[in-house]
């Protein structure tokens with residue numbers, strides 16, 4: 690395993706910790722700002738909006754966390770850095786920019802074109 694991979698793994702572990710903390714904070718906000726506790730209707734509307742935003746932020750964080758955990762699992766399976774679509778080795782520059790990348794540049798752009 691190249692030395693850089695070890696650094697990327699550490700980076701992923703840091704990101705995992707960070708995401709879990711953010712997720713915890715966001716979820717706490719959603720709970721504490723629970724709609725219905727406000728005395729003012731206008732505030733309630735704002736709270737609904739803010740809660741919806743927090744929920745979507747939480748969902749985004751969960752998705753990122755999933756990607757990070759998936760990438761960490763690939764270390765366990767010794768498949769880190771290998772494209773899940775074509776099996777080629779993912780460009781190191783790409784992994785440095787996005788350690789949780791699942792696909793090589795070519796497959797990624799093919800996937801995105803399909804959307």
Ligand SMILES: [Zn+2]
Nearest residue numbers: 772775793796
């Ligand atoms: Zn590929």
